[in-house]
Amino acid sequence: MSEKISHDNIDDENRIDFIDFDALLGAVRRQWLVVAVCVACAALIGFAVATTSVPLYTASAKVLMDRDANQVVQQLSVIGGVMDDEASVLSQVELLQSETIGLAVVDKLDLSNDPQFMARQSSLFGSVVRFIKSVVSVSQWFSSGKDDSVAAEAKRRAALGRVVGNVDVSRVGRTYVLEIKYTSPSPELAARVANTIASEYLVDKLNSKYDATRRASVWLQDRIDELRRKAMETDLAVQKFKSANGLVTAGNSLVSDQQLSELNSAMIVAQSDSAKAEAKLDGIQKVISAGQSDAIVTDALDSSVVNELRKKYLASSKLESEISSRLGAQHIQAVRLRKEMDEYRRLMFEELGRIAESYKSDLAIAKARETSLQNSVSLATGVSAVANETQVQLRELEREAETYKNLYQTFLQRYQQAVQQQSFPVTDARVISSATAPDSPSQPRKLLVLAAFCFVGAGIGAGIGAFREFRDRFFRTGEQVRDILGLEFLGIAPLMNDGLRVVDNATESNPRSIRKATEVTNYVIDHPLSSFAETLRSAKIAADLGVSEKECKVIGIISTLPGEGKSTVSVNFAELLASQGSRVILIDADLRNPGATRAIGRHAQEGLLETLLEGKNPKDCFLYNARTGMAFLPAVVKHRVPHSSELLSSVAMRKLLSTLSASADYIIIDLPPLGPVVDARAMASRIDGFVYVAEWGKTARRVVRQTLETEPLIRQKCLGVILNKVDQEKMNLYRSYGSTEYYYSRYSEYYQEKT
Template sequence: MLQSKIDAPGSSFPIASSREAMDALVGIVRRQMPVFIITIGCIGLLALAYLLTTPSKYAASGLMLIDTRKVQLVQQQQQVVGDAPMDASSVQTQIEVLKSENISLAVIKKLKLDEDPEFIGTGGGLLTGVRSLFSQFLPPPAEPSQYRLQRNALRYFEQNRLIARVGLTYVMELRFTSTDPEKSARIANAIADAYSVDQLEAKFQATRNASVWLQERIQTLRSQVATAEKAVVDFKAQNNLVSSNGRLVNDQQLSEINTQLVTAQAASAEAKARFDRIQEVLANPLAEGIVNDAQRNEVIVKLRQQFNELQSRESIWAQRYGRDHLAAINLRNQMQEIRRNISEEYQKIAQGYRSDYEIAASREAALRASLATVIGETQSTSQSQIQLRELESNAQTYRTLYDNFLQRYMESVQQQSFPITEARLISPAAVPLVKSEPRTLIVLVIAGAFGVIASFGIAFLREFSDSAFRTTAQVEETLKATCLGILPALSLKAAKRSGPAPKPDQRLISVADSINSYVVDAPFSPFTETLRSLKVNVDLAPHRQSNSVLGFTSTLPGEGKSTISSNFAELVAHGGARCILIDADLRNPTLTRSLGPHAKKGLVELVAGTAKLEEVLLRDDRTGLFFLPTGDTRRIVHTAEFLGSEGMHAVVQDLRQMYDYVIMDLSPIAPVVDARMTTRFMDSYIFIVEWGKTKADVLEHAIANAPEVYDKILGVVLNKADMRKLGRYERGRSDYYMQKYYGRYGYLTNDRA
């Protein structure tokens, strides 16, 4: 029967907190430490082999400025085509020019790199060495042509050259990598020189071509200018057009009168606005800040002040004695007199505004009459003026073109005699003192990082591909049954001989191999303590009867079920209970070979009725345990039917009445079906799983084929655990834990389990 149904998560290693995650990660590292050492070591050796076999290379770098500013002589000249400030795309264009084959081939020819073994592929190296070993067995290669040598040198040159812009500046970094440090610096500087020469040649050729074309164009423009200017002079003479300072007299008069008329119109409008405003003010002379002249008039200002004082006093008298009081009436009469005086002052100001407006209007009318006269005179010569302006415009256009082309021609002539380039080497490449390739530290760091990553990958692959049972959580998740304990693996040193083998006529258990009675020899060991915990679980089982029939089984042979069943029976008997151990594994009677090799009869004869119980039982005189061997199984062909027979059932029922515990060592459930036939009389099963060996898929398949056994499973025991490794999977279950805490009671023996 099942003891618990645990809804475990899908993972075999559930992690609920960061602390558990860290513990799991540390556990993986500790468990897979050989993988880490081997993987990191192999990658480290490959990195060292790479460092030892790769030839050292040296990178020389120089800085070249593409400066758009000219020297002072050139700054005084007008910019010609191509001298505009450079933008980002122009700088990128110059980078591509530096990378062009023209520059590269110029450097190769100058330094004769097509004859250098490093560049044409005949230098040292691993591939060349291997090729030389087989050269005697191969036909001699054909002599490469000069073109092929040059292309090979160009390919190697471009692979080891680096040209890049420094940030957002106009500075370019020229870098070249070579096995010879001096050669790398020489080539880097040669790239800058080749670029400067290429730019100078390109500018010289462009200027030369432009000069030839400009000279031809200037001759044409010179004749066109002379013709256009002569046409202007002839037209003026024919139409009697008099000009002053380049303009006709009528045009000058018309412009001046227009200017004066605009000024007169503005003055007239301003005077009329002031006059209109004073007329509005006369309706309310006491309004505040409405006419600037009124605000500057001292008489009006004083009268306003007197009016405000009288108004204030009148308000006070009217509130105290009423508006009909004589004093209030007198005050209002005085206020009326002051208002009349203010109005008279405003009338004087209005008369001045009227006079100004009449004068401005008269001047405007006179200017309009003069303008009409001049316009009449100008209309008579308007058609002639239009033709004159067209002729002057053509002459001016030709003159401007002629002057511009003449200036550019002079500049091109000067540039031919004084060529300059925007590029200059601001930091020549120096001979490097330290190799740039291979970078030992970076290679080692990358190898170490890759080794760690690969180690973790392999470790995690091994971890998650490991389906063997190693923790109680895995057992409970797979079987949905309680894990009753984890038993340590017993070493051969634990199987101490405790006495001589019994004689054939004695009804005693053999103690030649005491691994089956280890609990008696080491009563205070962790192994024995775990079996005590198992007994407590058996005694506290919810449906346990007073006399229990308990079966021990496993998935596959060799998982230790016989050893555990024997030791459990010895522990129970040593505690004073009446206990009998039955070897019911008729296919492979391991307990019979160990505890009763001298027995002639056993369970087979007892069930068949050919022997009595007292004739087949063996006894351990140290613990009082009774053992029932299998007997002669050679005649039993159908062992499953034998275990499920009525005779077997009757024998078990009789033993249940005689003993407190009936413990049966059964066959494993995966290879044979014998254990399934015992469910008829079995109270519960203890399922044995070998730690680190039993696969989850095998166990699940076996359990699925034996549902009768599964329904009566009391619990699972993990056997043969490596207690040193167990602590890496489950905290608190390691050998260190057992010795540190269990040993405080003074009972821990020197035997390790």
């Protein structure tokens, strides 16, 4: 369960580190001063600009584009169409800012000869820009004089440039209102120019419409004359064609067509009458053939004879029924009545026969009339068909004549409208708000200018800070040592009066440097509870654990570059070990730049070279520290040693180490840096462990990583890394939550840097 919780915590931490807020905040803490300096410089520049700039005043006038006004050009268009509103508004904005309006304003106000308008603005930066332009335009110094007309035109164009450059036209929201703003050092001049721009815009609209209507009138007049002639010619052609083909019309149609229509109507009526008569005859013949005395026939009901006989028949039938029911069907009266009923039925059917004969006569008459009308229709149809074939050409001529007639009337009407518009033109725009002289300047807005410069300065400072962060390729924290080098971080060595430089410069002719060098080399003795001493104790533990199988441990102190303070670390490390009761021998093996010897063995006459080359007893060359008992074998270099690597890897060096190991617990060797020489590489096999010294904020991480990658033996034996010359105040800026540096303030309760 605990392993699962730990795994979840690691995942949460990785997710949080996806955006490293601690790194961002650390970068802000480190670079805030750069940003502040840039903001301060930008603020000073902005203040200078705001205070030296000439105050400018902006006056505004508003013009409304009336979309309900008549537009002559659209009325005269045959096809027509609606212009896109957005495009039309933007077109008017460009018109207000055009040279046409600008030149009209210049000429009306005579701005080219107005000294106030043509005066240059005398701001600090404007003067600088004009000076640069004047220096660049050297050709103007040698130009020949111009005549008056050219000079006047040049002044006019210069005035136009100022008018166009200082005017701003914008649309008010989504309305058809255009706001004209003009900026000038003079409030009265700004209002005057803004109002003149609006008025000249209206004048230009009127002039453009007048020119349009005038051109339209001329064009329409020519078209009207042509259409009048065409209309007369086509009308005359129609009349000639009718006369030539005998096409007589009554109203809007031919006489033959009217006759055919009337005959068709009469024939339809005759056919209806024939069908009606035939239906009557068929109906009465069915009644007669069936012998149905009770059948209803319409014409029989109208006959008085049939009605009288039917009444008698019904009376006899009623009486016969009563007698048969009382006296029997064979009674004499019943028999007599039945005979009367038969007589009455015979008489009715005779009357129906006479009616049927009349129906036959009516049917024959109707058929004869129908046949006559059919013959007349056939004759009229033939005449109309011949006329219709000719009428196809007639209708074509009539359509052409009607077209020219309509065009003539339309163009004549538009011509009258164009003439009226030309005599009294209207514009689709009007001024709804005139410009007045402003009371306060619109530019410069000092607070806005200052804020803008500060913002730009902050951006520049942030950019510089980001560049510095990007270029910061040095070791700053222990996490970087572990992550990049994969080695143990032993601790930090704080900056002590620029210790390495003091040691390097310590000479007999510089007593102050000698005193400082002594303070630095004896720092762990004088400050046993300091963080530096604790770092060296960590190095001792790493050496004891890493080289535990040997009684005498040979520890090499190395660095990548010269001047990283390895000699100071070597001396203090040896003194710390000696102060704890261990037998310690410090060897200065840097035969080309013996920093440790300059620091604590300045008066030595013999040392490592004499031991290796002349076979002297090393104990005769030792220098002893009176306070700790540490033995020091210096490197007295009286001349250049070109074969130093061979000396350090020689048999004599191996014997020397073997001899010294018998009488020491620790042998600390101050080796040359790995970067410039190969001495440490040559001696790597003789060393039990290495303590790597890297200068904080100065040694690039890349060079250290590459150096260790090329020296696998040294990397394998490396006990850890010490960051030297650490500026503790600056290091706080690189701390992240949970790191060693984050808790350094709490660790310091256990340290005592001063006695």
